[in-house]
Amino acid sequence: MSEIFAVSSKLQEAYEFAYKNNITSMESIELFHPTRPMTRQEFAKMIYNTQSAIIPQDTSNPASCDIDFWDASSFDSTLMDFIDKVCAKWIMRWSHNLFHPNDSLLRSEALASLIRAIAPNQILSEDNTNKQWWDAYQKYAEEHGIIFQDADFEKPILRGEFIEWAYILSEGKSEKIPEIFYTYHKDFTDLYREYKNNHFMENVLSDILQRIQIPKGLSFKYDSCDEANAFYSPENHTITLCYELINQYKQQIQEHPESFWKWALDDLLTETLYHEFWHAIIDMYDLPITWKEEDVADQISAFLLIWERDEASIHAASAYYISAMSDTSDKNDLPYWDEHSLDLQRYYNIMCWVYGSDTEYYSDFLNNETLPLNRALSCEWEYQKMNSSLIRILGDKINF
Numbered sequence: 001m002s003e004i005f006a007v008s009s010k011l012q013e014a015y016e017f018a019y020k021n022n023i024t025s026m027e028s029i030e031l032f033h034p035t036r037p038m039t040r041q042e043f044a045k046m047i048y049n050t051q052s053a054i055i056p057q058d059t060s061n062p063a064s065c066d067i068d069f070w071d072a073s074s075f076d077s078t079l080m081d082f083i084d085k086v087c088a089k090w091i092m093r094w095s096h097n098l099f100h101p102n103d104s105l106l107r108s109e110a111l112a113s114l115i116r117a118i119a120p121n122q123i124l125s126e127d128n129t130n131k132q133w134w135d136a137y138q139k140y141a142e143e144h145g146i147i148f149q150d151a152d153f154e155k156p157i158l159r160g161e162f163i164e165w166a167y168i169l170s171e172g173k174s175e176k177i178p179e180i181f182y183t184y185h186k187d188f189t190d191l192y193r194e195y196k197n198n199h200f201m202e203n204v205l206s207d208i209l210q211r212i213q214i215p216k217g218l219s220f221k222y223d224s225c226d227e228a229n230a231f232y233s234p235e236n237h238t239i240t241l242c243y244e245l246i247n248q249y250k251q252q253i254q255e256h257p258e259s260f261w262k263w264a265l266d267d268l269l270t271e272t273l274y275h276e277f278w279h280a281i282i283d284m285y286d287l288p289i290t291w292k293e294e295d296v297a298d299q300i301s302a303f304l305l306i307w308e309r310d311e312a313s314i315h316a317a318s319a320y321y322i323s324a325m326s327d328t329s330d331k332n333d334l335p336y337w338d339e340h341s342l343d344l345q346r347y348y349n350i351m352c353w354v355y356g357s358d359t360e361y362y363s364d365f366l367n368n369e370t371l372p373l374n375r376a377l378s379c380e381w382e383y384q385k386m387n388s389s390l391i392r393i394l395g396d397k398i399n400f
């Protein structure tokens, strides 16, 4: 090898990741030759192995493709299987099924392939008349830490560049923001667009990540569910936030136009997501609990919210208060049997923990309406007990 190139520590790490995961079989970074463009047949193998490294659970093997090779004589037949698989999975695409094994690959093609391989929820309809998908791909890449030295996507992709991208995105997959799925539903087109663009869930999850390791394999989903709800499904480790619930919160806020409600929607949704997140944590980390799981989820989500933004806890508590006050049913008909505590109990619980987190700062809570003294007396203890218990049961998974 005659060329001299600088090996940054990031490139070295990316190379180690690529070698460990069989994305490259070259034993040293010099042999791997990071400044050389890749051929399409090489890329097919590397992108396939990248997908296997980053989403090992995707073992789907769709029917094979019917490929014509442009120049069969210069084609490495051992790579055929990879080319067939990435074609069948729609990771790599080319026109008229004519594959040029030794052509180089453009950066734009490489980035699109990478996103198709590892972030299926980002895939938009890729028709030529509407280039929005390409803007979305670039945005996705930038948000996940890929820096483009120049915006020239028509240049051939270099080997070093590709493994850096794969490495950066693999970190994003395994340790940072989990998968978020946006389910399109024709009745909720506006909400679908709004939440896909406002990055609300991404922001909530990045706050959680500051404090707690999110279990691997947990994913999040916006969907229509025929009811105003949010729930965790243990069978597929998914937290679903229903469009119907967002609409219900929006409507409740409109009906109560007191000043703070203007910005309370995000707080209500955040509290809802934290609550469901704790159901997921309890299940996936198999945490010990000996009390109603619903109360535990309320407790820990309040605890986390108090850490992040205490006013969000107060807004969420107020929502329970308003819900209780607007419920006109006979007190004998209230759902005492339910696994959730009554709305008014949830309100007093959360207010108690907020107060307990800083009794001086929240001393104005001490009145019969906000938080009666009889309960307030135990709140500091309740809060501290929550704190020490969480540290014990979550150990090195938390960073309080």
Ligand SMILES: [Zn+2]
Residues within 6 Å of the ligand: 275, 276, 279, 294, 297
């Ligand atoms: Zn719950």
